[in-house]
Amino acid sequence: MVRLPETQRALIFDQYNGPLEIRNIPIPEPKDDEILVRILYSGICHTDLHVWLGEMESMTTAPLVGGHEGAGEVIEVGAKVRDWKVGDRAGIKLFNNHCLSCEPCKNGYEQNCKASQNYGFTRGGTFQEYLVIRAIDAAKIPSHTNLAEAAPIMCAGVTVYKALKQSEVKPGQTVVLTGAGGGLGSLGIQFAKAMGMRVVAIDNKIKKDHCLELGAEWFVDGFDTENVIKTVIELTDGGAHGVVNLASAKKPMEQTFEYVRENGVIVFVGLPKDSKITLDTSPFIFRGLTLKGSIVGNRADVDEAMDFVARGIVKVPLEKVKLEEVAEVYQRMLDGKINSRCVVDLSF
Ligand SMILES: [Zn+2]
Ligand SMILES: [Zn+2]
Numbered sequence: 001m002v003r004l005p006e007t008q009r010a011l012i013f014d015q016y017n018g019p020l021e022i023r024n025i026p027i028p029e030p031k032d033d034e035i036l037v038r039i040l041y042s043g044i045c046h047t048d049l050h051v052w053l054g055e056m057e058s059m060t061t062a063p064l065v066g067g068h069e070g071a072g073e074v075i076e077v078g079a080k081v082r083d084w085k086v087g088d089r090a091g092i093k094l095f096n097n098h099c100l101s102c103e104p105c106k107n108g109y110e111q112n113c114k115a116s117q118n119y120g121f122t123r124g125g126t127f128q129e130y131l132v133i134r135a136i137d138a139a140k141i142p143s144h145t146n147l148a149e150a151a152p153i154m155c156a157g158v159t160v161y162k163a164l165k166q167s168e169v170k171p172g173q174t175v176v177l178t179g180a181g182g183g184l185g186s187l188g189i190q191f192a193k194a195m196g197m198r199v200v201a202i203d204n205k206i207k208k209d210h211c212l213e214l215g216a217e218w219f220v221d222g223f224d225t226e227n228v229i230k231t232v233i234e235l236t237d238g239g240a241h242g243v244v245n246l247a248s249a250k251k252p253m254e255q256t257f258e259y260v261r262e263n264g265v266i267v268f269v270g271l272p273k274d275s276k277i278t279l280d281t282s283p284f285i286f287r288g289l290t291l292k293g294s295i296v297g298n299r300a301d302v303d304e305a306m307d308f309v310a311r312g313i314v315k316v317p318l319e320k321v322k323l324e325e326v327a328e329v330y331q332r333m334l335d336g337k338i339n340s341r342c343v344v345d346l347s348f
Pocket of ligand 1: 045046047048068094155156
């Protein structure tokens with residue numbers, strides 16, 4: 001058995017938008033159905049920033065240790081845990097402790113379970129060295145997978161992968177990704193291509209080469225193109241079969257209804273500032289459109305998304321940072337100066 005230190009380092013804030021401090025806190029003990037995971041890497045998600053700023057106050061708690069994209073190694077297993085052993089690699093995702101008996105849980109939509117407890121939201125998250133998690137909620141990470149790359153799959157990766165599944169776009173058909181050059185989009189282009197979809201990437205023109213290199217077939221400048229709607233319809237020969245909206249501005253969201261083809265599916269992932277956009281219902285009725293919202297995914301979606309990374313088909317562009325640099329990363333997020341996924345390295 002590994003000899004554990006007395007305490008562990010954790011990044012804590014006492015109040016929203018208050019100082020982020022590293023403190024020594026106790027290492028929790030796993031209950032019978034839990035495992036203790038030594039967190040080696042934790043992705044920094046935009047949502048962590050919004051939580052810290054207090055923009056999601058109704059769903060979160062303070063004081064809090066943030067973070068919900070953890071990857072590490074199992075250190076201890078509870079007495080009743082059967083399918084995990086010490087040394088296994090485990091992923092920590094956002095939503096956990098689902099009841100597994102409500103209607104969404106039973107239908108494979110555990111992410112919509114009202115009973116969930118969420119790391120980095122309602123309980124201490126992955127910006128600490130050790131964490132307990134119910135064994136059935138942890139994600140298996142294959143032994144040959146790069147752990148730093150595995151961490152962002154727990155939220156960013158599964159979010160965009162699930163949204164692509166929800167778009168119902170089939171191999172050979174076209175999908176538009178708005179905000180394609182960002183963190184989610186950079187993964188989304190690769191997942192979509194691996195799933196056989198033909199990708200139209202929409203973003204700022206400075207992201208053009210980046211999107212094309214990742215596998216987008218077409219790039220549309222969402223700001224300077226004279227008529228984005230007409231351009232997408234022409235490129236896709238009549239309109240895209242599906243759209244995954246990752247942008248959080250209203251205009252690109254409203255444009256999706258115009259360039260999706262008949263019976264197409266639009267999936268909203270990005271959240272605009274006050275959550276509101278203008279929606280004309282007529283295309284939904286006359287053109288048979290479907291609008292869905294999607295947030296993260298269930299445990300099977302996490303495993304599937306992880307498999308693409310384990311096989312080296314989807315690469316996660318990374319920047320490793322220290323725990324004391326998280327506040328700096330938040331500032332860079334606010335300034336729009338993040339080009340890859342920042343991952344806290346806790347492995348030393
Ligand atoms: Zn997240
Ligand atoms: Zn449930």
